[in-house]
Amino acid sequence: MNSLISAESTWILWAILVSSAALAIVLEQKYKWANKVTGCILALLFMLILSNLNIIPTQSKVYDCVWDYVVPLAVPMLLFHANIKKIWKGSGRMLLIYFISSLGTLIGGFISYIILKGFINNLNDLVPMFVGTYTGGSVNFVAMSTMYNVAGDITSAALVADNLLMALYFFVLASLPVMVFIKKFYKRPYEEKLEKLSESERSNNDTMAAKYWGAKNISLKDIALTVSIAFVIVAISDKLAFLIQGFFSEENALSKIIGGFFGNKYLLITTFTMILSSTFSDKMEKIQGAQEIGTFLIYIFFAVIGSPASISLIIKKSPLLLVFALIIVVFNLIWSLLWGKIFKFTIEEIIIASNANIGGPTTAAAMAVSKGWEDLIVPALLVGTLGYVIGNYYGILTGIILH
Template sequence: MTTLISAEDTWALWTILSLSVAISIYLEQKYVWANKITGCILATIFTLVLANLNIIPTESPVYDAVWSYVVPLAVPLLLFNANVKKILKESGRMLAIYLLSSAGTLLGGFVAYFSLKNAIPKLNDIIPMFVGTYTGGAVNFVAMSEQYAVPGKTVSAAIVADNLLMALYVFVLISLPSMAIIKKLYKQPYEDALLAQSEEDRDKNKTMAAKFWGAKSISLKDIAFAVGIAFTIVTLSTKLSGVISGFFSGKDAFSQFMGGFFGNKYLLITTITMMIASFFPKQMSSVKGSQEIGTFLIYLFFAVIGAPASILLIIKESPLLLVLALIMVAVNMIISLIFGKIFKFSIEEIIIASNANIGGPTTAAAMAVSKGWTELIIPGLLIGTLGYVIGNYLGIFVGMVLH
């Protein structure tokens, strides 16, 4: 079908993608309603509307470039602070409830699969995406969708269902501390402390996104090192992936497992970045701007996701995918609340841990900021960052079990 902008009009399509991201970020940081929707889903909606109005094409080499080059670069940039030693030292308590919560995600994946395997085609390829993203964040969703070659239209429907469910879940998490049964069952030290805080000390004029992504000091050297290191890690991981996959080229089960697991490019990217961040924490943490650049690249991915999406397809497929996401998130929350109660975690710690699983480090940290739980901001960011690492491991593990 003919579109206003052709698939070969490279500059125009890159302009559409970058402007969609820029406008989404602006709206997310400026308006409360947009912050609740999230910039990611706004970027997806913009290109989805443009594609369904036949303004931009549903397929283009530009979109392929985002999948092949932009996304792999985003992964290491978002993992520059994945220092395992620091995570264990500063967030040991939060790490415990986070890992218990991630077990809920894993269990939820299997529950969703066996509940819907006869209703959703190729569900064994789709579940790893949701396990990955509900352990870490969008970067894991991207990695798993590419790993299992999930069709773009299915990914589009899944991402809409995921973001819609995430938006609803944020409202649930925010309202938990005010529920009578939660007040009765769980301690709330951070909420109790806020009750004694005067109203004028609270800043309610900024959205979560604006608070989290405030201006920082970033130099030209920071940008150069961040991009240079990311390119190096991706190149090394890609080359190493080919070597490992070639070494285990046999058709027996052992060779396929070893080649598929240890030869996975995204797994290598996350592992290598994590090792560098852990062994050279001072040097890596001194490189500013990696989170900002990496997040911008991930937003480009969300813009691309909207392009191949058919409204009719989403109406047709999203209800079942929404049920899938609902099952996984519900199991995660139930497991988090049960183990949180058993091991005497506060409701605030449980909320941030579950948020770090379902939404990733940025939403976890932003929620802690917006709620005034300042002591939980860094732990939420750190455990969520760890989720970027283990999300790919769990996603691939689930994929191998279901295949």
């Protein structure tokens, strides 16, 4: 069924996307209930509702532009203060909990297969796709679907199930830190820091988001430097990624892994920005506005995540695919919370690690940004990018076992 607003209505869709992100930010900073839900989830929900009411399309080139251009530009802006000397310790901790969480995805994939193998046809071809995507993001989903020649209609239904579940899962993750059970059994240093800031420094009824994103002195030069440096970093990274992938283009597993990892645009963007931020830390820290602009772009990205999540398509095509994916995701969360508690990780670290598995580096970093957990942004990007490789390994492993 055609939507009220067509996929070709470029300017209208851009207006809706940007307005959804802006409205989410306004609500988050004005109302306590919205601050608890978080603006990123609100932006996602706005688009989710519009797409499922058939007002906007579930697919459009506008959404692709956000993935292709908006997100890559947001990443370096958010890393302008990413001095590697200050974040090395945090990245090491995140790496451990990320690997623990990824094992939850792998085990969850086999459990889901055992439960539903008599109800879904060719499930052994689908397991590698979902294990791959829930270890490192949608890049692995595409790779595994191509490797096992999954039918186009099944791939489409599976992708919609993935998008819908991912949208709902982000809502759950964002809500965890304020749950009574979590407050009782897990350390929450990042949340408690923000709460103390809110209690001691708020002069009125502002939310924590309003206080955190208070007004700053930003000059035209700051904006110019922020945007231009981001464009240069992305341009160099994109070109270099293309060259590396072309150099390692041989049809063998080792070449694909090397090319896929070192030729990953986000890995290069992160690396170049961290080198720049660490080498010229004094100058980079003086540039104001980079985090604000980058965060707004990330909110637009969260809005896009909600648009492809068509509930009606899942009901028509294969509701069991949603159940299948749900089992994997729920097991990943339970597994991550259990072992995170045993190894004394904070709830924020557990949330970002699980997010990096289920959604990839961009969504994990975006959640860290939206929640105000600055120290976890770079670790989220690093472990999430590593997931592009690990996810393929896990996907191939499950494929070998189940075929």
